[in-house]
Amino acid sequence: MNFSVHFDEATIDRLGAAVERSGLTRNRIIVQAVREWLERNEEPGWPESLREHFRNPAPELVEEALDVQAWASALAPEREPRW
Template sequence: MNFSVHFDEATLDRLNKAVERSGMTRNRIIVTAVQEWLARNEEKDWPEALKTHFRNPAPELAEEVLDFQAWRATAIPSESGVRW
């Protein structure tokens, strides 16, 4: 999909310098920046095993014990630094 984006002169100058340094096209830099922003800012969801665990009113009685440390290592800290 194509659409127009309008930048102020200072941003356009910085973008053009980044093109020269990186060898990437302006479009590729913009696409990469948007993809990275979305990856950081899209709503994250809890792993299914964890959601199931907390839906159970008495998780300590479940047959299988949930290993919280297994999913914790994959949790990504938010921009505010808060971990879940």
């Protein structure tokens, strides 16, 4: 998907210098910066083990029982479970 982003001159200059240093394109640097920002600031998702548990229509038939403590520890330490 394409869209326009407008930067001030100082940011454009800094981005140009980063392109020269890194050898990456402006677009690649911007994409990487946005991905890193999202990883740091998005609401944490549920761990894969818990998503798999709820994907299974009969979780009681799975050999391994769901360990609530295992996925609860994956939540951000500053956040409490919402239940």
